[in-house]
Structures are given as structure tokens and as C-alpha cells.
Amino acid sequence: MTDGTSEVIRGAWLGAEGLEAVLEQDLQRRGVTIDRWHGQLALSRQPSVFSPWALDVWEAPEQVTIPSIKGAAKILRGYQRNWGLYAADFFRRAALIEENLPPIKTALLTFPTAAPTAPLGAWTLLTPDTMLFSARKSSPFINGAPKFVENRTGPPSRAYLKLWEACTLLRRWPQPGETCLDLGATPGGWTWAIAQLGADVTAIDRAPLDPAVAAMPHVQFQQGSAFGLEPASFPEVDWVFSDIIAYPARLLALARRWIESGRTRNMVLTVKFQGDTDHETVAAFEAIPGGSLRHLTHNKHELTFFWSQTAAEAEAPSVPAV
Structure with missing residues (x-):
């Protein structure tokens, strides 16, 4: 599914802040050229491959022109229930789409606990009317970022x-x-x-x-x-x-x-x-x-x-x- 434009994105990798160049170098060594960045999301016309420097690898990205806010949510729900937003632009419109998706539990994790196993997809708006999404990704967490209930008194460092x-x-x-x-x-x-x-x-x-x-x-x-x-x-x-x-x-x-x-x-x-x-x-x-x-x-x-x-x-x- 594409939006009909000449650019067909087949690979997407979420980079850590400040380490985008390292991710790009690693992907080049794996034969992948980054065509452009969408915030911290590296986009390529080449298929996704694993990179250890990516917080999250969007394994099967698809691009689509969305007819409306509710239409965008309907497209995502047609694939699966759980979706995590990566917002780099068009924040208000993305938030409205998110409101039309089933809610995801985002409570802080109390360690020890295993990573969730339920399918979780990722999506973003490239333009107000163009959505990129992937039903499969490498991390079980939204944008590859687990958040814990921290202990601020016991350990001698945050390591x-x-x-x-x-x-x-x-x-x-x-x-x-x-x-x-x-x-x-x-x-x-x-x-x-x-x-x-x-x-x-x-x-x-x-x-x-x-x-x-x-x-x-x-x-x-x-x-x-x-x-x-x-x-x-x-x-x-x-x-x-x-x-x-x-x-x-x-x-x-x-x-x-x-x-x-x-x-x-x-x-x-x-x-x-x-x-x-x-x-x-x-x-x-x-x-x-x-x-x-x-x-x-x-x-x-x-x-x-x-x-x-x-x-x-x-x-x-x-x-x-x-």
C-alpha cells in the first residue's frame, strides 16, 4: 500500500538522540542508504535490516494517503489493535488520530517484569495526509523506550x-x-x-x-x-x-x-x-x-x-x- 508518490519507503529505523550519525554509518556498512530523516526516524527506499544502533526497527513499513482522521485510525485498526505513535511533526493531527485508536496501557514498569509480547505496531505522519506505519517492529515498547518506576534512594548511581x-x-x-x-x-x-x-x-x-x-x-x-x-x-x-x-x-x-x-x-x-x-x-x-x-x-x-x-x-x- 503506497500513497502514489514516487518515494516508496521500505525501511525505517528509529535512532537515539545524538547517535543518528552512528546509526547511519552502521546501516551503510550493511548496504543501506538513508534517503532522508523524519525527526529521529531514518527512512530508506531499501528494505529494513537489523541494526543494533536502532532503538526500534520498523520491519515492514507501508505508506498510505489518509482520507481523514477517522480513516487513518480505521486503516491501522484493520491490521491490529495496538499502535504506538512516533510524532515528529503535525502533532495535533497525529494526536486526533491517536484518540481514535484503542488505548494502550502505558503504566510505568515495576522491575522485575518481562517485556510485553502482544503485537505492537508503529506509525507516524510524514505529511498531514501521508501516514507511514509498520505492523511489525523490533522493540516491544513504544518508540523502543521502556519506562520504569525508579528507585531514587537505594542505588549509588542510575546505571x-x-x-x-x-x-x-x-x-x-x-x-x-x-x-x-x-x-x-x-x-x-x-x-x-x-x-x-x-x-x-x-x-x-x-x-x-x-x-x-x-x-x-x-x-x-x-x-x-x-x-x-x-x-x-x-x-x-x-x-x-x-x-x-x-x-x-x-x-x-x-x-x-x-x-x-x-x-x-x-x-x-x-x-x-x-x-x-x-x-x-x-x-x-x-x-x-x-x-x-x-x-x-x-x-x-x-x-x-x-x-x-x-x-x-x-x-x-x-x-x-x-
């Missing part, structure tokens, strides 16, 4: 939100009695989040943890370098976590060492970029069997790497498809 978002997308998190490592843990935002779940966590860092985190039940602290820790010298663990500041290539070597050791069943790491984006290392992370990369809402110039032994054995991505 815990990255771990919450990662586990929500993964639809799994450490359980009571499971063992975890937090590499490069200080000040302890991720350690705090893991301990809150009732799992046992050993925090590794050269610098001490925040005293309140160090005193929590289920928390042990081992002073030392995350990169100097040999997996073979440590008991097998259920999870390895890390939000450490490190060059991506160095973190890649650490991830490979732990995976090859067979000493962990799951891994969640933040890959942090300083200056230019190291696209070669991104590709190397993507090539790891059982691994997945995502740019989370709470990431900065970062990607989150997921890996699980189960996914590697099944030759499947660690983050399940929506």
Missing part, C-alpha cells in the same frame, strides 16, 4: 536502569540462589540491582564499593582487576555482568575469554565507545554464536551485549524476537 532494561528485554534475570559476577562494579549500581533480586553477587573492582551496597545481603567484594581475573580460577557462575569503562576491543577479548572458558551460562556487558565508533568490534561481537547487541534507551554511546550458553547451543540470538 542500574541499564541492567533493568537489559533483563526486561531478555525476559530473564538472576534468580535467588544463582551466582553472579559484576566485573568493574564500583560504585555498585549493577551490584545493587542484582542483590535486590536475591541472587548472590561477587563484585570485582580495584576501587571499593559504595558502603551501603557492600553491606547488602548476598554481596561479596573482591578487590582486583576485572581483566586480570582468570575464569578458570573462579567457581562457575550463572551470570557475568559488566558495565566497566573499557576500550571495546579489550572488552571483546574479556567476553571471548569467559565464553570459551565455559564458566558462565549468561553474560550481559555494556560496550562503551570513546570518540569514533569502533564498527569492526561491533561486527566481532555480533559474530559470537549465541550473542546479541542492542542499543538500550538508557545507553549513551554504548551497546549492550547479551550472550547465553543455551542460545549458543541452539544457534539462536540471546535476545528473543518480539
